[in-house]
Amino acid sequence: MKTAELKRMVDVCLLVMLPVLMAEILTGQEFHEWLGTAMAVVLLLHHLLNINWLKNIGKGNYTPLRSLGTVMNLLLFADMSVLIISGIMMSGFVFEWLPVSGGMILSRRLHLFASHWGLILMSLHTGMHWGMVVRLGTKFRKKSESEDGLTWLARGLAAAISIFGIYAFIQQDMPDYLFLKTAFVFWDETKPAAMFFLETLSIMGLFITAGYYGQKQMKGLKGIGMKHKTAKYLTFIIPILVCIGVIFWLMRGNRMSPAGSWEAMPPVEAEENLSQSVNQKQEEKESQTEINDGFVLISGGTFLMGSPKSEAWRGDDEQQHTVTVSDFYMSPYEVAQEDYEALTGNNPSSFEGSKLPVDSISWVDAITYCNLMSEQAGLIPAYQIDGNEIFWNRSADGYRLPTEAEWEYACRAGTTTPFHTEDSISSEECNCGVYNVGVRLVRGAVPEGGVLVSGRSMQKETNAGRVLIAYFSWGGNTRGIAKEIAVQTGADLFExxxxxxxxxxxxxxxxxxxxDQNAQARPKLADQVENMEQYDTILLGYPNWWASIPMPVASFLEEYDFKGKTIIPFCSHGGGRFGQSLTVIAKLTPDAMIGEGLAVSYSGGSSLSSDVSTWLEDNKVK
Structure with missing residues (x-):
């Protein structure tokens, strides 16, 4: 086989592998890793076959076209190198035997970034050398054939592919991936696999066309060839500076969590102080033995986080995406009231019992308890509270709250259904009315880098304005609570x-x-609120039905625009408190502020009046 033919075969293999590698969710991680390894081998062969280009890189004149091509090739080489290295760092199959640990988040960001830029750069590179394909096609045509017709047919086909490529570029949200506006790859499960590949191929076709016609235009600039060595040096310095800038940008971004609660970087002074504290405490605990706290090791792995569009109570922010979780330790039980009281000196729980989970504590209360637990065990506290900012030191080995990804990974237990026991849970399987009351702690098993700062204010001020009490009641308990609220506020009532x-x-x-819940029904309502826009705050009441809101309440929430309004929930229950109703309300009204809720057992008893008064005062509703 001739070298030229082997080169073409290698190039075709690379172009075929590329769109398949972009579809990891479709192919699975193990196949993705093996195919990526094969592509790395083919890339090595590609460079060996084109070794003369490397040997001659410092020779001859550098025209604008050659300068651009050299910069493009060097950037592509750097991009592919990052892809290979980050892929090895994250490997769970092919290279899992390597003694590599840590850096998973940075590796994932690098891999996501490099894969999408690699698609663009490789397509442009192919386009700049597409003339060889065109010449190969003309070589086998007879001179008597009309070249004009075929040429214009090819141009029309290229234009059609490019137009669809622009659509696909937007459809697949490519700018978000190219500039890391999102940390995960989102996949529309309703889209057929064939359509995904067609869109990816059309994006490649768009940039192949751009590369081909771009190099044709630049060929006309031969007359301004650059003989001076400075031009050659710039050709090498530009891609190096680009790579250094990208690395610094990505490392800076690695200190930002994809979760909404942890967003901004802390001040430099705070990070330095935390790092010094970590080093000092790390030295102090070198001689300590392993903590024996009964926590269970959850082996990390990659899973599909989120939910399909057909799942009940699915929110727009629950798009399915692949997430890799590192090893961590998780408590098999929620924090008991007796343990919480022993460290904090108080027990605010509404359902008292020394062995019952502690409840009625805030997020700040929970992380404060985590730090007390860490100090008691001689571990490095995970959190530092400084005024209204809270820093999470991800390198600390102390107790902390689980991330959203860790919690979902553990709860799914390898399944893909809403609950690990299929679509719903029954009273025989657990006390489903209270899966959101307790606090369950974790410890990191693999140190991660960086310090994150809470991006949300610890305190929330509400301006009640004009108030509406809207409620759904079946047995009368919620109606009685609503009337008591009306007595104390004088607000309008709507049933x-x-x-x-x-x-x-x-x-x-x-x-x-x-x-109705299983069918996600939306019962038609008998009455509507007149001039909903006049109300600033809605006190929303309902009974806890199957650990959620009744479906008529869902109909009510979807019937009006609550943007900029405050919704303050209150519910009557027989032991399940809010269940998952607060989460559901937040999903149905994403543009509203959710105030502090009031959970009342049945009709509330003799303490209802004082409970309502305290609740209204906490939410600054008069």
Whole structure:
């Protein structure tokens, strides 16, 4: 086989592998790693076959076209090198035997960044050498054939592919990946695999066309060839400066968490102080033995985080994406009230019992307890509170709250359904009314780098303005609470009722409520609020039905625009408190502020008046 033919085969292999590698969610991680390894081998062969280009890189004149091509090739070489190295760092199959640990977050960001830029750069590189393909095609045509017709047909085809490529570029949100506006690859599960590959190929075609016609235009600039050595040096310095700038940008971005709660970098002084504290405490605990706290090791791995569009109560921010979680230790139980009280000296729980999970504590209370636990065990505290800012030291080995990814990874237990026991849970499997009351702690098993600062204010001020009390009541408990609120506030009352009422039989209504939840039904409401825009705050009441809101409340929330308004929930329950209802309300009204809720057991008893008064005062509602 001739060298030229081997080169073409290698180039074709690279072009075929590239779009398949962009579809890891479709192919699976193991296949993705093996194919990526194969592409690395083919890339090595490609460079060996083109070794003469490297030998002659410092020789001859540098025209604008040659300068651009050299810069492009060097950037592509750097990009592919980053892809290979970051892929090896993250490997869970092919290179898992290597003694590599840590740096997973930075490696994932680098891999995501380099893969999408690699698609663009390789396509441009191919386009700049597309003339060889064109010459190969004309070599086998007879001179008597009309070249004009075929030429214009090819141009029309290139234009069509480019137009669709622009659409696909936007459809796949490529700018977000090219500039790391998102830390994950999102996949529309409703899109057929064939359409994904067609879109990817059209994006490649768009930049191949741009590269081809771009190099044709630059060929006309031969007359301004650059003989001076400075031009050659600039050709090498430019891609080096670009790479250094990208690395610094990515390392800076690595200190930012993809989670919404941790967003901004802390001040330099705070980070330095934390680092000094970590080093000092690390030296102090070198001689300590392994902590024996009963926590369970959760082996890290890669999973599909989020939920399909067909899942009940799915929010727009739950797009499925692949996430890699490092090893961590998790407590098999929630923090018990007796343990919390022993360290903090108080027990604010509404359901008292020394062995029961502690409840009615804030997020700040929870992380304060984590730090107390860490200090007691001789570990490095994970959090530092400085006024309204909270720093999370990701290198610390102390106790902390699980991240959203860690929590979902542990709860899924390798499954893909809403609950690891399929679509719902029953009273035989757990006390489903309270999966959001307790606090469960974790410890990191693999140190991660960086310090994150909370991007949310610790305190929330609300301006009640004009208030509406909107409530749905079946048995009368929620109605009684709503009337007590009206007495204390003088606010307007609106009862949410359905055109077709639920059964008055308790057992029957249980079945109807579960049926509507499973079907995500939206019952038609009998009445509407006049001039909803006049209200600034909505006190929203409902009974806890199957650990969530009744479906008529969902109909109510979707019927109006709550942007800029404050929703303050209150619910009546038989032991389940809010269940998952607060999360559901937040999903249905993403542009509203959610105030502090009030959970009332049944009708509230003799303490209802004082409970309501305290709740209104906390939310600054008069």
């Amino acid at each position: 949410i009722t359905c055109v077709e009422s639920y059964s008055r039989d308790y057992n029957t209504v249980l079945e109807e409520a579960q049926r």
